[in-house]
Amino acid sequence: MRNEGLGTRDQLNSTQWRRRVFKPVVWLLCLAPLAYLIYSLSLDLGANPIETVTNFTGIWTLRFIMVTLAVTPLRWLTGINQLVNYRRLVGLFAFFYAALHFIVYIVTTFFIEGFSNFDAPGLVADLTTRPYIIAGFTAFVLMVPLALTSTTGWIRRLGGKNWNLLHRLIYITAMAAVLHYYWKVSVKLVPVNPRNYGILVAILLGWRLWRSVARRRASEA
Amino acid sequence: MLIKKAPDLSESEVTPKALFVKRREFIAAAGVTAAAVATNGLGLFGGNEEVAAQNPDAQKLPNLVKGPFGTDEKMNSYKDVTTYNNFYEFGTRKEDPAAYAHTLRPRPWSVVVEGQCGKPGTYNIEDIMKWAPIEERIYRMRCVEAWSMVIPWAGYPMSKFLERFQPTSRAKYVEFRTLVDTKQMPGQTEPALPWPYHEGLRMDEAMHPLTLLGLGLYGEVLPNQNGAPLRLVVPWKYGFKSIKSIVRVSFTETEPVNTWKKMQSAEYGFYANVNPQVDHPRWSQGSERRLGEFFRRKTLMFNGYGDRVASLYAGMDLRRNY
Numbered sequence: 001m002r003n004e005g006l007g008t009r010d011q012l013n014s015t016q017w018r019r020r021v022f023k024p025v026v027w028l029l030c031l032a033p034l035a036y037l038i039y040s041l042s043l044d045l046g047a048n049p050i051e052t053v054t055n056f057t058g059i060w061t062l063r064f065i066m067v068t069l070a071v072t073p074l075r076w077l078t079g080i081n082q083l084v085n086y087r088r089l090v091g092l093f094a095f096f097y098a099a100l101h102f103i104v105y106i107v108t109t110f111f112i113e114g115f116s117n118f119d120a121p122g123l124v125a126d127l128t129t130r131p132y133i134i135a136g137f138t139a140f141v142l143m144v145p146l147a148l149t150s151t152t153g154w155i156r157r158l159g160g161k162n163w164n165l166l167h168r169l170i171y172i173t174a175m176a177a178v179l180h181y182y183w184k185v186s187v188k189l190v191p192v193n194p195r196n197y198g199i200l201v202a203i204l205l206g207w208r209l210w211r212s213v214a215r216r217r218a219s220e221a
Numbered sequence: 222m223l224i225k226k227a228p229d230l231s232e233s234e235v236t237p238k239a240l241f242v243k244r245r246e247f248i249a250a251a252g253v254t255a256a257a258v259a260t261n262g263l264g265l266f267g268g269n270e271e272v273a274a275q276n277p278d279a280q281k282l283p284n285l286v287k288g289p290f291g292t293d294e295k296m297n298s299y300k301d302v303t304t305y306n307n308f309y310e311f312g313t314r315k316e317d318p319a320a321y322a323h324t325l326r327p328r329p330w331s332v333v334v335e336g337q338c339g340k341p342g343t344y345n346i347e348d349i350m351k352w353a354p355i356e357e358r359i360y361r362m363r364c365v366e367a368w369s370m371v372i373p374w375a376g377y378p379m380s381k382f383l384e385r386f387q388p389t390s391r392a393k394y395v396e397f398r399t400l401v402d403t404k405q406m407p408g409q410t411e412p413a414l415p416w417p418y419h420e421g422l423r424m425d426e427a428m429h430p431l432t433l434l435g436l437g438l439y440g441e442v443l444p445n446q447n448g449a450p451l452r453l454v455v456p457w458k459y460g461f462k463s464i465k466s467i468v469r470v471s472f473t474e475t476e477p478v479n480t481w482k483k484m485q486s487a488e489y490g491f492y493a494n495v496n497p498q499v500d501h502p503r504w505s506q507g508s509e510r511r512l513g514e515f516f517r518r519k520t521l522m523f524n525g526y527g528d529r530v531a532s533l534y535a536g537m538d539l540r541r542n543y
Binding site: 046047048050051108109110111112113114119122125126130131132183184 | 300315316502504505510512513515516
């Protein structure tokens with residue numbers, strides 16, 4: 001702990017760089033969309049501010065999921081294994097934005113004319129009959145165990161192998177989230193943005209599949 | 222003491238044009254961005270103020286008279302009505318029409334009338350605007366996407382427009398078509414919808430006293446993004462029925478196929494009456510968000526116009542004829 005204080009003339013070692021520089025930078029980057037959202041509440045959010053906020057939190061959830069999924073391929077590409085140190089943080093922020101998105105949807109859709117009137121049948125109907133809601137809800141629910149078991153204690157308790165297996169749920173979350181976006185926008189038109197996110201998920205997951213197949217072949221040979 | 226606003230107060234009475242023009246000039250001078258911040262800052266769910274107009278030299282409609290069927294509900298601001306539009310001819314985002322509709326030229330404009338009628342032909346907008354006194358009618362507008370607004374339209378009854386062409390007894394339906402011109406409507410370069418947009422009504426729906434030939438809003442001629450120079454307004458049906466920038470009117474014997482039904486017939490039908498009991502496959506139609514409000518409100522059968530229009534559908538299964 002000799003070099004803890006900033007302003008020391010000693011050179012920072014890699015752990016210190018991570019703690020004092022990279023971690024805070026990643027935190028700030030992850031908080032930037034939230035800061036922008038809070039700032040823009042004081043500006044003009046257009047004729048339908050609730051829709052604007054819903055879309056904003058939804059799209060940032062998707063982006064954070066993409067970044068989380070991109071960490072491993074980026075390690076393969078660059079060889080910078082330290083990237084994994086920031087994956088948990090980015091993943092938790094994906095969950096954070098998803099939770100905001102979910103709360104905004106629940107509050108502004110199912111409370112009719114005030115907090116005293118909750119449209120429970122409407123919520124049940126949405127969660128059971130509407131494909132885009134089912135997809136979005138699936139994506140969100142599967143993130144809950146990932147967020148809960150994100151601590152070092154849980155990694156130890158589950159064991160690295162089981163933990164890794166459990167956290168592959170993020171693959172399903174990513175696919176469901178893209179479907180949710182696509183079905184929300186349209187069932188027939190092929191909108192550009194959902195399509196692009198679909199392509200991105202296909203690349204990020206396809207890459208993993210291809211690598212694991214290639215490795216298995218190599219080990220069999 | 223509770224002071225209740227008269228139910229059918231005209232917007233031109235509420236705010237004298239001279240005053241709001243002055244206000245607009247002032248706001249425009251202060252800069253559009255500053256105005257947006259000043260008038261909407263923090264007032265997320267409150268603002269019903271007249272905000273800087275999209276079109277500062279919008280033409281006022283002369284001799285506007287107060288029409289029947291008004292509502293005393295709070296109107297959406299001029300800004301809401303003119304910046305949040307579904308008009309795919311200018312792009313599929315809500316803000317696209319306000320941004321891109323300046324390429325539309327609403328003058329000169331003519332409407333071709335054809336089909337089962339005694340007086341087919343080509344009629345120009347200047348004449349059409351003189352065929353009946355232009356009324357102000359404050360209507361609720363409910364979009365199939367579960368949002369709604371209250372809009373002070375200007376126009377005259379569609380019946381007075383259609384009667385001019387002397388529809389014959391074989392005219393059971395009337396079909397309307399929007400302009401196709403990729404120069405004026407750049408969104409038409411994308412295959413977002415099969416162009417031209419077309420819509421239709423049964424004759425008795427078209428001739429119903431509530432059905433309006435829309436020529437303006439907020440006491441001015443229609444802004445381009447709202448369907449200049451003439452459009453349909455059918456307040457008890459979902460907004461997509463109220464076709465914009467009409468260039469063709471056809472009287473037909475058979476039910477016309479409207480654009481959205483053609484696109485996705487499982488989601489959109491011919492009748493498209495506002496009906497909280499029949500859900501859209503992707504979302505509930507039981508409630509709606511009135512723009513400017515935080516909580517949703519219950520959707521009313523026929524958008525609250527049931528006492529006047531329900532009889533049009535007596536004996537019909539509205540679940541099948543959605």
